Amino acid sequence: MDQVKYVHIDGRPVPIEGEKNLLDLIRKTGIEIPTFCYVSELSVYGACRMCMVEIEGRGLQTSCSTPPEEGLKVRTNTESVRQIRKVALELILANHERECTTCVKSTSCKLQDLSKKLGVDKVRFRSIQKPVPLDDGNPSIVRNPNKCILCGDCVRMCEEVQGIGAIDFAYRGHDVVVQPAFGKSLDDVQCVYCGQCTRVCPTGALTPKSEIDVVCKALQDPKKTVVVQIAPAVRVALGESFGYQAGELTTGQIVAALKMMGFRKVFDTCFSADLTILEEGNEFIKRLSSDLPLPMFTSCCPSWVKYVEQHHPDLIPHLSTCRSPQQMFGSMAKNVFAPELGIKKEDMVVVSIMPCTAKKFEAKRPEFVTDGAVDVDHVITTQELAQMINEHGIQFRGLKPESLDMPMGFKTGAGVIFGNTGGVMEATLRYVYEKVEKKTLENPDFHEVRGEAGIREAEVQLAGKTYKLAVIHSLANAKAIMAKIKSGEKKYHFIEFMACPAGCINGAGQPVSFDPGYRRNRTKGLYEADKMLQLHKSQDNPYLKELYAATLGEVGGVKAHHLLHTHYKARRRMKGKSMVIVDSKADDKLEVRVCVGTSCYLRGSQDLLHHLARHVADKGLQGQVQVKATFCFEKCDKGPTIKIGDKKISHCNMAQATAALDQAIEARLAGV
Amino acid sequence: MPTVMLRKFEKVCAIIEKYGNDPAKLIPILQEVQHEYRYLPEEVMIFVATTLGMSPAKVFGVASFYAHFALQPKGKHVVRLCDGTACHVKGSDGILQALYKKLGVDAQKATTPDMLFTVETVACLGACGIAPVMVINDVVYSQVTPERAVALVEEIAMQEGAGHVSA
Numbered sequence: 153m154d155q156v157k158y159v160h161i162d163g164r165p166v167p168i169e170g171e172k173n174l175l176d177l178i179r180k181t182g183i184e185i186p187t188f189c190y191v192s193e194l195s196v197y198g199a200c201r202m203c204m205v206e207i208e209g210r211g212l213q214t215s216c217s218t219p220p221e222e223g224l225k226v227r228t229n230t231e232s233v234r235q236i237r238k239v240a241l242e243l244i245l246a247n248h249e250r251e252c253t254t255c256v257k258s259t260s261c262k263l264q265d266l267s268k269k270l271g272v273d274k275v276r277f278r279s280i281q282k283p284v285p286l287d288d289g290n291p292s293i294v295r296n297p298n299k300c301i302l303c304g305d306c307v308r309m310c311e312e313v314q315g316i317g318a319i320d321f322a323y324r325g326h327d328v329v330v331q332p333a334f335g336k337s338l339d340d341v342q343c344v345y346c347g348q349c350t351r352v353c354p355t356g357a358l359t360p361k362s363e364i365d366v367v368c369k370a371l372q373d374p375k376k377t378v379v380v381q382i383a384p385a386v387r388v389a390l391g392e393s394f395g396y397q398a399g400e401l402t403t404g405q406i407v408a409a410l411k412m413m414g415f416r417k418v419f420d421t422c423f424s425a426d427l428t429i430l431e432e433g434n435e436f437i438k439r440l441s442s443d444l445p446l447p448m449f450t451s452c453c454p455s456w457v458k459y460v461e462q463h464h465p466d467l468i469p470h471l472s473t474c475r476s477p478q479q480m481f482g483s484m485a486k487n488v489f490a491p492e493l494g495i496k497k498e499d500m501v502v503v504s505i506m507p508c509t510a511k512k513f514e515a516k517r518p519e520f521v522t523d524g525a526v527d528v529d530h531v532i533t534t535q536e537l538a539q540m541i542n543e544h545g546i547q548f549r550g551l552k553p554e555s556l557d558m559p560m561g562f563k564t565g566a567g568v569i570f571g572n573t574g575g576v577m578e579a580t581l582r583y584v585y586e587k588v589e590k591k592t593l594e595n596p597d598f599h600e601v602r603g604e605a606g607i608r609e610a611e612v613q614l615a616g617k618t619y620k621l622a623v624i625h626s627l628a629n630a631k632a633i634m635a636k637i638k639s640g641e642k643k644y645h646f647i648e649f650m651a652c653p654a655g656c657i658n659g660a661g662q663p664v665s666f667d668p669g670y671r672r673n674r675t676k677g678l679y680e681a682d683k684m685l686q687l688h689k690s691q692d693n694p695y696l697k698e699l700y701a702a703t704l705g706e707v708g709g710v711k712a713h714h715l716l717h718t719h720y721k722a723r724r725r726m727k728g729k730s731m732v733i734v735d736s737k738a739d740d741k742l743e744v745r746v747c748v749g750t751s752c753y754l755r756g757s758q759d760l761l762h763h764l765a766r767h768v769a770d771k772g773l774q775g776q777v778q779v780k781a782t783f784c785f786e787k788c789d790k791g792p793t794i795k796i797g798d799k800k801i802s803h804c805n806m807a808q809a810t811a812a813l814d815q816a817i818e819a820r821l822a823g824v
Numbered sequence: 825m826p827t828v829m830l831r832k833f834e835k836v837c838a839i840i841e842k843y844g845n846d847p848a849k850l851i852p853i854l855q856e857v858q859h860e861y862r863y864l865p866e867e868v869m870i871f872v873a874t875t876l877g878m879s880p881a882k883v884f885g886v887a888s889f890y891a892h893f894a895l896q897p898k899g900k901h902v903v904r905l906c907d908g909t910a911c912h913v914k915g916s917d918g919i920l921q922a923l924y925k926k927l928g929v930d931a932q933k934a935t936t937p938d939m940l941f942t943v944e945t946v947a948c949l950g951a952c953g954i955a956p957v958m959v960i961n962d963v964v965y966s967q968v969t970p971e972r973a974v975a976l977v978e979e980i981a982m983q984e985g986a987g988h989v990s991a
């Protein structure tokens with residue numbers, strides 16, 4: 153056996169137990185080292201200089217990037233350490249927009265917290281920063297570059313954990329900024345609105361976008377009936393904002409608080425999660441026995457869906473057509489429940505409380521307008537709910553729990569575990585098993601799909617056949633698995649995808665937590681909530697049975713499809729100008745555009761472009777025809793795509809392209 | 825000239841191919857691409873990024889980090905003035921100000937609206953013995969004075985038929 157090695161920290165020997173850096177080792181001893189650019193789930197960056205310690209013989213060193221070695225003598229609190237940390241912090245503060253009182257991040261801001269803890273009571277340096285405008289044109293995230301301290305946590309989160317790379321450092325020296333490509337806004341680049349960057353940003357530079365004001369306005373409007381749904385993950389995290397432990401269930405208090413604020417009906421997204429399971433489970437069974445594409449991908453995570461639309465448009469048919477529980481709820485509330493209440497759906501306002509920033513984006517997708525009304529009007533995050541409770545002066549801790557309203561407040565445990573990675577898969581299996589095997593599932597737990605690993609595989613036996621399953625969280629893992637599916641290396645029947653690490657319980661809308669165990673505790677909280685309920689399988693939900701009998705008809709039937717399903721489409725990653733290849737200044741020029749976006753490029757659009765440009769040049773048509781290379785017509789699954797004048801041609805080949813061009817030119821010559 | 829742009833685009837494709845579509849070769853790729861366009865147009869950087877399977881934000885990050893990548897189109901004639909220690913001591917700043925005034929440009933907006941001139945400063949051209957040094961389109965001028973610098977620029981403007989410069 154290896155001998156235990158020790159590092160001396162402030163005079164005491166501390167054993168090295170697999171820690172990768174001094175920082176983790178020191179923290180183990182109960183000494184808190186300040187950091188901005190160290191996030192344990194990301195790579196080490198070593199730029200903020202906050203984690204400095206003094207090492208005998210080596211002087212001041214950043215503890216986050218120093219591996220522990222036998223015999224090191226480390227001091228964490230010498231006078232030089234104290235000074236250098238303070239100066240580093242002062243320099244950061246000098247260029248930071250210090251509008252703390254009006255900052256949404258106030259009290260959960262690391263910069264504020266450390267300034268207080270390190271006793272910084274003045275800033276001796278002058279700012280060299282010029283104020284720049286906010287980037288808040290998207291539904292989910294507000295970027296305030298004036299508050300950025302350049303720690304790069306967001307950059308590494310987006311790149312390493314999410315595999316997206318929507319934001320990065322740009323320029324150098326004192327011009328350095330963190331921004332989307334070319335300084336564009338987030339809605340013009342490939343951001344999927346997962347918000348994980350806001351979760352790690354230590355300041356108010358990246359924050360979820362608030363909808364509190366519109367919700368409060370609706371609550372004050374006497375003509376409106378405001379109903380609300382609570383997502384599963386909210387109930388195990390909201391309490392953290394009021395001193396409860398992560399994972400402690402506060403559903404009853406949440407209901408009470410919402411009622412006090414004036415919400416007419418308080419319902420549960422777990423109800424519509426049960427509904428999703430019936431529809432999605434049914435779709436899966438149908439796919440198994442037809443030629444519809446497999447594996448089927450879950451579609452309840454809007455960041456994942458946007459990612460597929462942008463980066464894997466050819467696999468869109470694999471996405472389940474089911475709307476997410478949030479959207480199914482909205483559709484049911486407005487189209488079934490409003491008439492039951494005797495009110496017009498225009499007078500109903502549906503609010504969701506979600507752990508997620510991407511749900512704000514999802515609610516605004518044009519697909520989710522059913523028969524003229526948006527399904528979900530406003531989405532607020534768990535953080536925003538806590539804020540609203542405070543604004544209303546409600547003493548959350550003293551609240552007497554109240555019950556959810558019926559019918560859409562009734563759920564089974566299957567709907568509750570939706571908030572955990574593996575939860576959607578497990579809930580689906582509980583349904584599919586009974587449906588296919590035609591017998592009762594005695595123990596509803598499928599432990600084989602639970603766990604923490606970002607890529608998990610399992611198998612299930614149904615009617616004597618083996619089916620391969622996978623559960624994926626975080627989009628970098630999704631990216632890896634998609635590559636293997638495309639290459640044929642991996643084959644599955646059903647895959648659950650969630651963009652956030654550990655699933656919705658760790659969504660970017662949840663309260664900010666610095667407690668290392670919070671994820672595990674929230675996860676546990678949801679599994680325990682399932683245990684505490686009477687029913688555990690969506691198909692046993694009595695109100696669902698009623699709903700199908702009275703209104704929806706058959707599971708997967710025509711009515712259900714109209715109200716509960718949707719279709720997704722290819723989506724451009726980036727907005728930008730086209731490249732002019734052959735120019736024409738003529739006012740009435742014929743525009744020829746060839747897509748060189750990734751999907752089309754891989755299908756040979758470059759050759760098409762060369763060919764067409766040459767064709768124009770050879771025929772001496774430069775004056776009349778303009779040829780451009782553009783990025784994405786959102787027809788990526790049918791690429792290569794070109795556009796001649798107003799005519800879009802998909803699956804285009806050389807002969808077709810030439811013929812279409814000649815035809816268009818002839819038509820113009822003929823004066824048509 | 826339309827065929828010029830086609831040739832440039834084909835060249836970009838050839839450059840990327842030459843480097844085996846390897847994201848690790850981004851810097852040399854951008855260098856050669858810049859050689860074609862004389863700067864790095866946004867749409868071309870997006871094309872390079874997509875073709876290499878990289879995020880455009882990363883490509884822009886690299887392009888904006890290195891001073892020798894130009895993100896804005898440059899004028900037809902590039903005037904580079906040395907601002908190294910020797911030239912600075914010998915009064916290069918006066919020359920720079922004279923050029924700025926003459927052409928109506930500054931450090932942020934370095935190119936004239938008619939795209940004829942770009943004025944840049946460089947850190948030491950390694951010709952300190954003949955300071956102050958100015959380079960116009962690769963031709964080196966030594967011991968330049970503000971008057972001479974302005975006269976040189978005027979001469980080019982005349983040849984280009986851009987009389988307005990002598991305003």
Ligand code: SF4
Nearest residue numbers: 310343344346347349
């Ligand atoms: S929201 Fe997600 S995808 Fe968008 S920038 Fe942040 S981490 Fe990247």
Ligand code: SF4
Nearest residue numbers: 300301303304306353
């Ligand atoms: S936006 Fe936030 S996380 Fe990103 S670099 Fe700036 S301070 Fe750090």
Ligand code: FES
Nearest residue numbers: 198200201203216
């Ligand atoms: S935490 Fe070590 S340098 Fe930032």
Ligand code: FES
Nearest residue numbers: 747749752785788
């Ligand atoms: S890449 Fe989207 S249409 Fe070509």
